[in-house]
Amino acid sequence: MTFLNVEEYRRKARRLLPRFVFDYLDGGSEDEVALKENRRAFEAIKMTPRLLNNVSVRDQSVEWFGQRLPMPIVIAPTGLNGLYRRDGDILLARAASRLGIPFTLSTASNNSIEDVAKASNGDLWFQLYVMNRDFADQLVDRALAADFSHLVLTVDVAMGGKRERDERNNFVMPFRFRPRTIADILCHPRWLWDVGRYGAPSMANLATDMVTDPNTQAALLSRKMDASFDWDDLKRLRDRWPRRLLVKGLLHPDDAKRAIALGVDAVVVSNHGGRQLDIAPAPIDALPRFSIVNAPIIVDSGIRRGSDIVKAISLGASAVMIGRAALFGLAVGGEQGVVEVIELLGREIDRTQALLGTRELVRPTSGAFLPDARGALGAD
Numbered sequence: 400m401t402f403l404n405v406e407e408y409r410r411k412a413r414r415l416l417p418r419f420v421f422d423y424l425d426g427g428s429e430d431e432v433a434l435k436e437n438r439r440a441f442e443a444i445k446m447t448p449r450l451l452n453n454v455s456v457r458d459q460s461v462e463w464f465g466q467r468l469p470m471p472i473v474i475a476p477t478g479l480n481g482l483y484r485r486d487g488d489i490l491l492a493r494a495a496s497r498l499g500i501p502f503t504l505s506t507a508s509n510n511s512i513e514d515v516a517k518a519s520n521g522d523l524w525f526q527l528y529v530m531n532r533d534f535a536d537q538l539v540d541r542a543l544a545a546d547f548s549h550l551v552l553t554v555d556v557a558m559g560g561k562r563e564r565d566e567r568n569n570f571v572m573p574f575r576f577r578p579r580t581i582a583d584i585l586c587h588p589r590w591l592w593d594v595g596r597y598g599a600p601s602m603a604n605l606a607t608d609m610v611t612d613p614n615t616q617a618a619l620l621s622r623k624m625d626a627s628f629d630w631d632d633l634k635r636l637r638d639r640w641p642r643r644l645l646v647k648g649l650l651h652p653d654d655a656k657r658a659i660a661l662g663v664d665a666v667v668v669s670n671h672g673g674r675q676l677d678i679a680p681a682p683i684d685a686l687p688r689f690s691i692v693n694a695p696i697i698v699d700s701g702i703r704r705g706s707d708i709v710k711a712i713s714l715g716a717s718a719v720m721i722g723r724a725a726l727f728g729l730a731v732g733g734e735q736g737v738v739e740v741i742e743l744l745g746r747e748i749d750r751t752q753a754l755l756g757t758r759e760l761v762r763p764t765s766g767a768f769l770p771d772a773r774g775a776l777g778a779d
């Protein structure tokens with residue numbers, strides 16, 4: 400079956416997954432205002448085509464610290480990927496490697512740092528949650544030893560967001576099966592065969608003798624981070640990790656400037672896909688204010704179309720992260736499903752470029768396609 404767009408993959412994933420799994424993937428926090436806002440904000444942005452340019456050859460590659468990415472996409476870190484497919488992290492990493500784009504492994508992954516490194520020869524980034532500092536140091540050292548190229552510190556999880564769908568489904572830790580959940584699982588035989596029969600996937604990065612503190616696993620499962628982590632700790636992390644360091648989850652440009660001044664290499668403007676602070680603005684709306692930041696910016700949250708990615712680059716992003724879009728592909732078709740979703744986004748980027756009249760992804764300085772704040776077209 401051919402899926403025409405990301406939304407069709409989403410609908411198929413909804414049919415294939417038990418309700419509590421789909422809701423965990425798809426849901427946001429509280430009233431899901433930020434989740435909806437992420438889409439509304441992208442849809443509100445209009446771009447005006449400039450025509451009669453020769454657009455017979457088009458290029459969507461971008462530069463990232465001297466490296467060429469064939470498309471401006473990084474797979475975002477997402478926890479519990481083993482819920483959709485067995486070895487979900489490895490499948491995502493392999494898909495990314497086939498496409499030549501980076502994959503970000505979450506601290507809350509179901510395949511370990513070492514196993515993902517062994518299974519993929521692509522560009523691997525590691526996302527760090529700090530539940531306790533000693534364990535965070537161990538994770539950083541392991542990611543370094545396993546040759547991950549970038550460390551992404553997520554800072555918007557001082558506490559877990561209030562995910563009411565998960566609470567309603569009783570998908571909270573410690574997880575206890577209720578009769579309704581069991582009935583739901585039995586109605587999804589493909590999922591039961593691939594995932595369910597092995598029981599709940601474990602947090603593989605924590606399944607090691609190195610984790611001496613029994614509270615760490617519980618803290619990660621309930622997304623209870625070390626809320627005392629601050630700028631001094633970021634400085635310490637900068638000193639410990641010698642490769643590229645990103646901070647993910649910023650929405651204020653002054654925070655980004657401060658992080659860059661501390662030696663951070665780039666930032667991810669994100670509201671965690673609407674899963675944390677429900678009153679947060681859409682990152683794509685916040686993005687233009689980051690023009691004062693002298694470093695590459697990645698933006699995420701709400702990307703479902705190639706045209707969203709063209710908009711993000713035009714507003715100043717160097718690349719985007721995609722979370723759910725890749726996971727819908729994973730749930731529907733495993734590694735191949737992820738490749739297909741991202742190739743679909745690539746074709747949409749290409750068509751948008753052709754229709755806008757641009758051979759390359761344009762930077763905000765060109766001002767050629769986006770109306771300015773008053774709705775007038777900027778000068779060329």
Ligand SMILES: Cc1cc2nc3c(=O)[nH]c(=O)nc-3n(C[C@H](O)[C@H](O)[C@H](O)COP(=O)(O)O)c2cc1C
Nearest residue numbers: 424475476477478505553671672700701721722723
């Ligand atoms: C199911 C799920 C799990 C996630 N887990 C993590 C995580 O472990 N670490 C993290 O930094 N962000 C996590 N995120 C946020 C993503 O990295 C990303 O910011 C978000 O998904 C982007 O929005 P999108 O899903 O609309 O593309 C998660 C998102 C989802 C949907």
